[in-house]
Amino acid sequence: MTAQASLDQEQTETMTVREAIRLALREELRRDEDVYVMGEDVGLFGGVLEVTGDLFEEFGEERVRDTPIAEAGFMGAATGAAATGTRPVVELMFSDFMGVSMEQIMNQMAKMRYMFGGKTEMPVTVRTTEGGGMGAASQHSGTVHAWIAHFPGLKAVAPGTPASAKGLTKAAIRSNDPVFVFENKMIYERSGEVPTDPDFTVPIGEAAIEREGEDVTVVATQRLVGESLETAESLAGDVDVEVIDPRSLYPLDTDTIVESVQKTGRLVVADESPLSYGIHAEVATRTMENAFFSLDAPIQRVGTPDTHMPFSPPLEQEVLPNGEDVREAVERIA
C-alpha cells in the first residue's frame, strides 16, 4: 500500500512539517504525563526554529523545560531520567551540536541497556535539525544522521513528509528505545495531508512508497523526498520513477527497497549527508547483498560531496544536492 493510499482511508488535515511535529508533541504530552520536552529555548520562546511554538502555554515550564546551553549536561540528564522512569523528549537545536553531547549519547544512552544485560529501558527521544539551504554555514547546516544510524544501540528516523513527521515523532516518543528524529530545516514549511487520529503513528523501520513506478527506484530522504517526487513527475512519460522514503534509517526497511529494485532493476540513493561511508553506502550494499542479480545498471548516489556546507549562496547551492541531481542520476541509468 502506498503512503497516499493509506492516508485516503483516514481523516486528515493539511499542515506543514513544523505543525505536524508540534501536533505530535502536543498529542503525546496530553496522552502521557511522563512525557516532557526539554532543550534550549523550547519554552516561552517556542524553539529557535519555532517547532515547540505555543506548547509552553498549554503545558507550562515543568513539561516544556528550558535548559542551560549545556548539551552534554542535558543529554546526560535525559539519559538518567529515561533510565529511571520518565520519557524525556530532547530538542538539540542544531545537529552540529551533537558532538558537544556525544559522550552521553555514545557511551551512556546507547550502551546502558546492553551493558546492564537488558535490565533497563531507555525511552528517550532526541529531535534535532539538519541540512543546508539557509546560508547558515558549516556549524549550523550539518547532516549527521549517519553517525547515529551507524552507532549500535540508537535508532534514527528522518521524515520527508508532514504525515511521516507526525507519525515518526509519536512513534519515537512511545518507543522504549533511544530514537533520534532528524528534521531537515528546509522542509518545515512543506505542507501535506496529515492524519488527525491521535493514535496514528508511523512504525519505526517501515518505509513508504511515495510514488509507484516501473523503471527506476529512487530511495530519497528528508528534503530530497519532495524534490524526487517533483523530478519523477517531470520525467513521467519518459521514465517511470518509483520513489521510496525509508523514513527510518536504522532500522532500515530493506525488504521494501529490495522488492522495488527487483521490479525496476535500477537504484538511485538520494540523501543530503556526505557521500562517503554513509547512508548511500548502506542502502547500496543491502541492495547488492539481496538483489545483485536484479540490477541492470550501476547504483547511483546523490548527496553532499565530502564537504562542509559553505556560507555564500553560490557555494552552498554548488554542494547542496537537489532534484536536478536526482534527475541526472536517473537519466544516467534509465
Add this chain to the structure above:
Amino acid sequence: MADYTIDTADGRLEALRRMLTIREFDTTAGEYFADGEIPGFVHLYIGEEAVGVGACAALEPDDYIASTHRGHGHCIAKGLDPKLMMAELFGKADGYCNGKGGSMHIADVDAGMLGANGIVGAGPPMATGAALTIDYQDRDQVALGFLGDGAVAQGQVHEAINLASTWDLPAIFLVENNQYGEATPVDKQHNADNLSDTAQAYDIPGITVDGMDVTAVAEAVEEARKRARAGDGPTLIEAETYRYRGHYEGDEQPYRDEAEIERWKQRDAIESFKKRLVDRGELTEDEFEELRADVEATIADAVDYAQEADLPAPEEAYDDMFGESVPEIEQFAARPRTDGGNRGGDSR
C-alpha cells in the same frame, strides 16, 4: 526508613560489616584478577570504604546512586549481592549484567544503582537525570552521584551540577578525593584548595569532610539529603580519602612511595571505626573476629558461586540491544562464527 542508620549501635555494626565486605570483596577480586580468572580491568576501592558506606548509610533504600569506574564499594554499600557482583566480574551469565558489563559497569537500576561507569565524569549527569525523574514524578527520593577527584575537571560534571542547581533538583554530588586522578596527584590536576570550593559557582553548599571517617561522611550526606528533600537543591561534598592500591590492578605506581601509603593506613577507616566501637563498648574483639570470619565466608561463597556459574552462550551477544527488536541484528548474526561465514550479507 533506611536499611540501617549510623545513629544506632546496630546500624554502626552494619556499617562496619559493609566496610569489611568491601575490603574482602576487593582484596579477593584482586587475587583472582592476578590469577587471570577475571578478564578486563579492575579498579579496587580498598582504603575508600568509609565514603561509599557512609554515603549509602544516609540514603534510603530506594534512593539512586550513580557510580564510577571504581564501583564495587558503592555496589556493596548500596546493598547489592556480592554473589551476583562476583559472577559479573567473572563474566558469567547470571552476573548483574548477564556478563555484558563486567567490573566497570555493574548496575541494578531496580535497586537504585545506576551503574558503575567507565567514563570519568559521566555519572553526575546521570544523577541529575534521576533527580529530574524524582522531581518530575514528585517522588520521595534523592539521587547521589559519586565522582572522583579527577572527574572534577570534566566539563559535563559542571554542566550536571549547574543543571541540578538551576532546577533545584534533589541531587547530591559526592567527590571521592582519593588524592590521585589515575596516576596524577590531585594538586597537579586542580588549582583549588578544596574540590568543594566549586560549589560557590552554583550557589549551593560545598563542604569537605574526612573521608576516612564513616560517620562524618554519613552526617554530611544526611544533611544534604534533608536539603534535597526540602526542595533546596543539590549539595557538593568532597570526602578526603586515599586509594591504597594503584589506579588499576597491575599499576606499578611509580608516582608515589610506600611511606605515603603507610601514613594514610595509620588512619585506616575500618581500623579506626572498629576501635571507636570497641571503646564505646559496642563491640568486643571476639565479636569483631566473628564478623570478619563471617564476611570472609560470604565472599568465599561469592567466589564459589561465580566459578560454578555458567558462561553466557555466544548467541546472547546479540540480546539486549533494544527493547523493540531490529531485523538487522538477527540478519547480521545469522551465521555462527564457527561456520566461517562472513558477517552480514545474504547473496541469493
